Each structure stands twice: as structure tokens, then as C-alpha cells.
Amino acid sequence: MTAGESGLSIALLASNRHPIKQPFAGGLEAHVWHLARALQARGHRVTLFAADGSDRAAAESALRVREFSPSSAAAADSSMQPRQFLADHHAYLTVMTDLSAIGPTAFDIIHNHSLHYLPVAMAPVLGVPMLTTLHTPPTPWLESALDVSKGLGSTFVAVSRHTAQAWRHVVRSVGVVPNGIDLAAWPMGPGGADLVWFGRLTPEKGAHLAVAAARRVGRRLHLAGPISDARYFRQSIEPGLDENTRYHGHLDQAALARLVGSCAVALVTPLWDEPYGLVVAEALACGTPVVAFERGGIPEIVDPDCGRLVAPGDIDAMAAGAEQAAALARTDVRARTVASCGITAMVDAYLHHYHRLIATPTYGETREGAA
Known part of the structure; x- marks a missing residue:
């Protein structure tokens, strides 16, 4: 044919x-x-x-x-x-x-x-x-x-x-x-004071480390995504949920974009080498800076104008990076995705x-x- x-x-x-x-x-x-x-x-x-x-x-x-x-x-x-x-x-x-x-x-x-x-x-x-x-x-x-x-x-x-x-x-x-990613589906958000983590809730995605980093920096954390490992969620995430660590469930794309765009910084905590890092591109499109463990393909997306890379597993560095990233211009953050992730x-x-x-x-x- x-x-x-x-x-x-x-x-x-x-x-x-x-x-x-x-x-x-x-x-x-x-x-x-x-x-x-x-x-x-x-x-x-x-x-x-x-x-x-x-x-x-x-x-x-x-x-x-x-x-x-x-x-x-x-x-x-x-x-x-x-x-x-x-x-x-x-x-x-x-x-x-x-x-x-x-x-x-x-x-x-x-x-x-x-x-x-x-x-x-x-x-x-x-x-x-x-x-x-x-x-x-x-x-x-x-x-x-x-x-x-x-x-x-x-x-x-x-x-x-x-x-x-x-x-x-x-x-x-x-x-x-x-x-x-469809940039129109991930519009620039207003930002805010809180942190966000989103993705599949499994051990290798490391959401529990985001919880620890958020507590260390003293900011509220929003979690969203499917519970792909029920035992992990029950043992490592659920006990820490409170008014400062909220789980929003498995959101559809539009609701997720609104949540991500309303936050100051997205935390990305892989315990494996991410082949690409789709959540990184999605967060940046919303104008939300990223602090991520320096693993896999993520360093190909994150630069100093849109976020911070920290040593894998280093919670103190992630907490410090979140404060630095929160000061970045959201227009510059989105510009990174427009240039390379559309x-x-x-x-x-x-x-x-x-x-x-x-x-x-x-x-x-x-x-x-x-x-």
C-alpha cells in the first residue's frame, strides 16, 4: 500500500x-x-x-x-x-x-x-x-x-x-x-507556595522522598497519580498524609495541569534511570520549575533556567533546590518546554x-x- x-x-x-x-x-x-x-x-x-x-x-x-x-x-x-x-x-x-x-x-x-x-x-x-x-x-x-x-x-x-x-x-x-507534549493541554499556571509530586505511586518513583523533602523545606506537598503498588502506598505514603501532605487521587489531565500550575515547584524523585521524564516536561510547560534527581534522561531536559538537578537520593539537596527553583521566572520555565518538548x-x-x-x-x- x-x-x-x-x-x-x-x-x-x-x-x-x-x-x-x-x-x-x-x-x-x-x-x-x-x-x-x-x-x-x-x-x-x-x-x-x-x-x-x-x-x-x-x-x-x-x-x-x-x-x-x-x-x-x-x-x-x-x-x-x-x-x-x-x-x-x-x-x-x-x-x-x-x-x-x-x-x-x-x-x-x-x-x-x-x-x-x-x-x-x-x-x-x-x-x-x-x-x-x-x-x-x-x-x-x-x-x-x-x-x-x-x-x-x-x-x-x-x-x-x-x-x-x-x-x-x-x-x-x-x-x-x-x-x-501538547503544550495547549499544559497551560501556564499562576504558581503558588506549595510543592507538587505527580506520577505512578510505585517504589521506583520515590514519592516518599518527596514527602521527606517537603517536610524538610517546610512547604505543603500535593501528590497525584494512580496507586500502581497498593502495598507501597499503604506502607510508605498513606501514614504520612495530613493537612500538609495531601493525596488528590488519579486526576484527569486537565485537573492535573491545574494542580501542577498552581504550585511553586515540582519534585521529581526517581529511584531508577528515567528513560525520558515526561512529568518533567509537563511541569515545565505549566511554568512550574522542577527539582529532580539527576538520573536517566532527565538532565537532557532540566537546565538552570527551569530547575535544579540534585544527587540521587539527597533529600537535603532537594529541599535546598526547591527554595532556589521557586525563585525562577515562570515564563523562562515554560520557554524551555516550548523550545524543546512540544x-x-x-x-x-x-x-x-x-x-x-x-x-x-x-x-x-x-x-x-x-x-
């Missing part, structure tokens, strides 16, 4: 576990939702593979997630894997088998955002070019898939220079397309990759593949 005047026909592969809708389960879901809508706004036809219940406005059509229940005999076998593993495997095996049959006649390009190994392993049989965005550090399953496929059938880009470098021992050629630049970059792959009969660069 070739691209016509009406634009490209694009299949976006997301998570089979989470619907692409607000409030988002995580940054990947938010990323795919915004990308899908932006591509449609440019006149392209988007088909989405994601969990049931996804926003119908995010795509023109959907590739259904198929479920599988093993027989009682199979489930009793000693080789039976956890049911979630089996559900993931079946969902991606089915969609990749379907795409290998219909892809050449239905789609110009497949854009893989899933974290599953099968889209990469089966890319060589598709008959249609694939672009894979690497949203995470290397995982054993994806490394295994690349060992099998040798990188054939897909070109790879990462969401930051840090993440690209982390994959180069497996994939020699990794481009960089930084995540972009969705327009991201979509332009992805469309460049799409057209280049479509114009390359052998999907050129993919044959550089794995190391």
Missing part, C-alpha cells in the same frame, strides 16, 4: 493491559494517546492496538486484544506460566499473526510502542515497515527478541540520548525522538522516519540491526 493524498495508514501498537484513555495508567499511555490524536489531526489514519476501553477519539479503528483461557488440563501442567504472562503472550502473538496477514494491504507503517518481545521478534515476517520506540532501559525479553531477529524488520528510536546509549550494545543504530517537533520527527522507511524497499536501516 502506498500513501495517498489522504495521508498514511498507521498501526500503533501499545499495551494490551491498559486502555489508552484519561486518566492515563502511565506515561506510555499518555504518549500514545497524544501521538495518535496528533497524527489524525495531520490527516493520517490511525489504527490502535490497546486494551478494551480505549478512547475512541484516539484512533479511527482498533485491533482487538484477544484473550485466551487454557483448558484445565493445560493449566494443570507443570510448565504453566502465570496467567498474566500467558495473556500478554497470546495478545501479541495474535496481533502479530494478524498483521503479517493483513499488514501489506492495510497499513503503510507499523509503529511499535509496546514493551513486549513478540512485535520485535516477529517484525521480519510483516511485509510492512515497522518503527519501534524504545521507552525503557534494556530488558531480558527484548534483548532475547533482538538476538533472534537480529534487528531485521524494524528501525529503532529511543526517547532520549540516555536511553539510546543504553541500547547500543544490542542495537547498533538507535535514533532519538524525544517525547513531546508535540509538533515529535510528530514531525516520527513522520520523517515513517516516510523514509516506506521509501526504502528493504527497510534499509533495519538491516544494520543488532550487534
Whole structure:
């Protein structure tokens, strides 16, 4: 199939576990939702593979997630894997088998955002070019898939220079397309005296350290986001909630933007190397300076005009940084995001990759593949 005047026909592969809708389960879901809508706004036809219940406005059509229940005999076998593993495997095996049959006649390009190994392993049989965005550090399953496929059938880009470098021992050629956000959806806020932390409430995101830093600096802290680890929330967050540490729940995007924009500083406390740092870009777009642990891709976004970077785990430095960041000009903070984190630049970059792959009969660069 070739691209016509009406634009490209694009299949976006997301998570089979989470619907692409607000409030988002995580940054990947938010990323795919915004990308899908932006591509449609440019006149392209988007088909989405994601969990049931996804926003119908995010795509023109959907590739259904198929479920599988093993027989009682199979489930009793000693080789039976956890049911979630089996559900993931079946969902991606089915969609990749379907795409290998219909892809050449239905789609110009497949854009893989899933974290599953099968889209990469089966890319060589598709008959249609694939672009894979690497949203995470290397995982054993994806490394295994690349060992099998040798990188054939897909070109790879990462969401930051840090993440690209982390994959180069497996994939020699990794481009960089930084995540972009819809700046209109994260308008400049008035600011205030309080601090804010937002994201998934899991141990590796480190919200408990934000609580400690806020207490040290003597400012009220607002928390928002999905409780992805109930035990962590119950043991490490809930006991500290009071009038100075408030949890607002899992807010939709508009409500979250209002909350972030009403605060003086956003605290970003990862206990792992963030591949990009979407919450950083979102906070800056609201004019809210960021104090963040210097990990992963975050230093590629934060500079002295929009925030402060501190040593990972250093609560005293975060508290001091919050006082410094609160004095920054909010117009300068937003200007940083406008210059480097807008969705327009991201979509332009992805469309460049799409057209280049479509114009390359052998999907050129993919044959550089794995190391």
C-alpha cells in the first residue's frame, strides 16, 4: 500500500493491559494517546492496538486484544506460566499473526510502542515497515527478541540520548525522538507556595522522598497519580498524609495541569534511570520549575533556567533546590518546554522516519540491526 493524498495508514501498537484513555495508567499511555490524536489531526489514519476501553477519539479503528483461557488440563501442567504472562503472550502473538496477514494491504507503517518481545521478534515476517520506540532501559525479553531477529524488520528510536546509549550494545543504530507534549493541554499556571509530586505511586518513583523533602523545606506537598503498588502506598505514603501532605487521587489531565500550575515547584524523585521524564516536561510547560534527581534522561531536559538537578537520593539537596527553583521566572520555565518538548517537533520527527522507511524497499536501516 502506498500513501495517498489522504495521508498514511498507521498501526500503533501499545499495551494490551491498559486502555489508552484519561486518566492515563502511565506515561506510555499518555504518549500514545497524544501521538495518535496528533497524527489524525495531520490527516493520517490511525489504527490502535490497546486494551478494551480505549478512547475512541484516539484512533479511527482498533485491533482487538484477544484473550485466551487454557483448558484445565493445560493449566494443570507443570510448565504453566502465570496467567498474566500467558495473556500478554497470546495478545501479541495474535496481533502479530494478524498483521503479517493483513499488514501489506492495510497499513503503510507499523509503529511499535509496546514493551513486549513478540512485535520485535516477529517484525521480519510483516511485509510492512515497522518503527519501534524504545521507552525503557534494556530488558531480558527484548534483548532475547533482538538476538533472534537480529534487528531485521524494524528501525529503532529511543526517547532520549540516555536511553539510546543504553541500547547500543544490542542495537547498533538507535535514533532519538524525544517525547513531546501538547503544550495547549499544559497551560501556564499562576504558581503558588506549595510543592507538587505527580506520577505512578510505585517504589521506583520515590514519592516518599518527596514527602521527606517537603517536610524538610517546610512547604505543603500535593501528590497525584494512580496507586500502581497498593502495598507501597499503604506502607510508605498513606501514614504520612495530613493537612500538609495531601493525596488528590488519579486526576484527569486537565485537573492535573491545574494542580501542577498552581504550585511553586515540582519534585521529581526517581529511584531508577528515567528513560525520558515526561512529568518533567509537563511541569515545565505549566511554568512550574522542577527539582529532580539527576538520573536517566532527565538532565537532557532540566537546565538552570527551569530547575535544579540534585544527587540521587539527597533529600537535603532537594529541599535546598526547591527554595532556589521557586525563585525562577515562570515564563523562562515554560520557554524551555516550548523550545524543546512540544508535540509538533515529535510528530514531525516520527513522520520523517515513517516516510523514509516506506521509501526504502528493504527497510534499509533495519538491516544494520543488532550487534
